[in-house]
Amino acid sequence: MAAVANPTAIHRILDEILGDAAPTAMAPSVLPAQCFTRLSVPRYPFRGDDPNMARPCWQDQRLHAEARYRHVQAVLRLSRLTLTDFRNYTALTWRPATRISVLYGPNGSGKTNLLEALSLLVPGRGLRGARHADLARQGGAGGWAVNARFHTRNGETSPGSGEASPGNGEINIGTGTDADTDRRVFRLDGSTTRSQADIARVVAAVWLTPQMDRLFQDGLTGRRRFLDRLVWALEPGHAREIAAHDTAVHSRNRLLAQRRPGNAPAGGSGTDPTAAARSPQHGSWLAGLEDAIARHAVAASAARLDLVTRLNAQIEVSLAQAFPPSRISLACPIVERLTSLPALAVEDWLRAGLEADRARDAAAGITALGAHRCDMRLTDVSTGTPAALASTGQHKALLIGIVLAHAGLIASARGFAPLLLLDEPSVHLDAGRRAALWNVLVTLPAQVIVTGTDADTFLPLAAHAEALLTGAGDLLADSRFIRSETDRTPVPAPR
Numbered sequence: 001m002a003a004v005a006n007p008t009a010i011h012r013i014l015d016e017i018l019g020d021a022a023p024t025a026m027a028p029s030v031l032p033a034q035c036f037t038r039l040s041v042p043r044y045p046f047r048g049d050d051p052n053m054a055r056p057c058w059q060d061q062r063l064h065a066e067a068r069y070r071h072v073q074a075v076l077r078l079s080r081l082t083l084t085d086f087r088n089y090t091a092l093t094w095r096p097a098t099r100i101s102v103l104y105g106p107n108g109s110g111k112t113n114l115l116e117a118l119s120l121l122v123p124g125r126g127l128r129g130a131r132h133a134d135l136a137r138q139g140g141a142g143g144w145a146v147n148a149r150f151h152t153r154n155g156e157t158s159p160g161s162g163e164a165s166p167g168n169g170e171i172n173i174g175t176g177t178d179a180d181t182d183r184r185v186f187r188l189d190g191s192t193t194r195s196q197a198d199i200a201r202v203v204a205a206v207w208l209t210p211q212m213d214r215l216f217q218d219g220l221t222g223r224r225r226f227l228d229r230l231v232w233a234l235e236p237g238h239a240r241e242i243a244a245h246d247t248a249v250h251s252r253n254r255l256l257a258q259r260r261p262g263n264a265p266a267g268g269s270g271t272d273p274t275a276a277a278r279s280p281q282h283g284s285w286l287a288g289l290e291d292a293i294a295r296h297a298v299a300a301s302a303a304r305l306d307l308v309t310r311l312n313a314q315i316e317v318s319l320a321q322a323f324p325p326s327r328i329s330l331a332c333p334i335v336e337r338l339t340s341l342p343a344l345a346v347e348d349w350l351r352a353g354l355e356a357d358r359a360r361d362a363a364a365g366i367t368a369l370g371a372h373r374c375d376m377r378l379t380d381v382s383t384g385t386p387a388a389l390a391s392t393g394q395h396k397a398l399l400i401g402i403v404l405a406h407a408g409l410i411a412s413a414r415g416f417a418p419l420l421l422l423d424e425p426s427v428h429l430d431a432g433r434r435a436a437l438w439n440v441l442v443t444l445p446a447q448v449i450v451t452g453t454d455a456d457t458f459l460p461l462a463a464h465a466e467a468l469l470t471g472a473g474d475l476l477a478d479s480r481f482i483r484s485e486t487d488r489t490p491v492p493a494p495r
Contacts, residue, residue: 145176216387245296
């Protein structure tokens with residue numbers, strides 16, 4: 001049994017997905033299947049309490065989510081951001097003056113670093129997925145900190161809480177590490193949170209980065225992570241399902257590998273890849289792991305299907321003709337069965353398939369069935385062109401449409417719009433698409449921070465946005481835009 005992955009591996013995977021928000025590690029004596037069960041959240045909604053009526057009910061789930069946030073009327077606004085020893089910033093305090101902020105400057109001046117800092121205030125590892133040690137300023141003490149104050153426009157409740165918040169509608173969120181440990185901590189209104197789920201209830205953010213420009217041309221791993229990020233913004237418990245599923249898959253692969261030729265324990269022949277299945281001990285372990293995979297794979301797939309269903313509907317009714325109409329689909333046998341079979345029946349099918357595939361999976365060193373085999377596809381409805389075959393500009397326009405629609409979906413479901421972080425969004429867009437993007441940003445209720453290298457690109461937003469020149473770990477206001485709250489001398493307008 002010692003060769004099976006330590007049950008605390010699930011916390012390592014949660015760390016990879018969520019940063020350092022994993023719950024306290026369980027005792028190593030807990031069996032893997034029990035470990036997964038303990039970390040499980042409700043897998044999917046049922047019609048009533050009868051377990052026989054186990055077909056996922058997407059409408060009920062949507063209504064449940066919207067009812068949960070129905071009392072929320074506030075709109076989230078960033079009122080102050082403070083960075084300490086973060087990337088190229090020794091110390092910075094920024095108070096956004098407008099709903100739209102433009103950060104511009106040469107490459108390497110710190111534009112994306114500011115977006116990354118904001119992205120770290122929500123569950124996850126930020127828009128770069130960087131290691132904690134890489135976030136600390138070179139030459140600094142070794143730790144780093146990001147703190148933000150958010151204001152709710154109506155001032156009476158904190159988003160997602162329904163309770164009076166300190167400071168007449170203010171929320172204070174902080175995250176970072178110290179010089180002695182690489183472990184990241186979160187604080188909400190001065191108190192350390194038990195998990196990032198506490199943060200997810202009060203703030204959300206979506207982003208677009210240049211690394212996504214080839215999302216649908218490159219491997220499926222990036223697309224699946226992008227998909228799960230969209231799900232997490234609406235259902236924070238999805239991260240635990242994915243972590244539990246992936247840990248079970250890794251443990252199953254390791255257990256099957258013990259019986260591959262050349263990997264047998266001392267005294268064993270190791271010539272039959274099905275030996276694990278015939279061993280009562282190993283067969284019991286495999287059955288427990290496969291049960292965990294089935295349960296968490298169906299739960300994760302149900303959440304993905306629900307997100308895609310709702311997001312496609314949002315795309316149809318939002319953005320008008322600003323961006324090409326698109327449709328998202330999932331290439332996943334689990335999802336295909338969930339559209340026509342009860343969820344428990346899909347679990348049974350997946351469990352049986354995993355058992356039948358043990359010999360093949362042992363020989364290949366993989367688990368061929370599971371939520372980790374899901375792929376996300378995107379199609380331009382107007383032309384029928386898959387995003388994988390689209391031009392660079394067309395691909396960018398399709399992706400922007402998804403991000404903006406997702407922001408609208410969060411706003412309608414949760415009662416407050418997320419922070420919208422757009423890194424170099426105008427690159428690859430023609431003049432018409434660029435103008436359409438600016439028009440959409442002006443009308444959206446979300447707070448937007450957008451970056452680029454040339455301020456002139458953003459002049460159509462001058463009446464609606466502040467603009468700040470980045471460089472030398474500081475921000476300088478551009479006088480051609482709305483005046484920013486800064487003590488620094490503004491950048492003069494060109495003559």
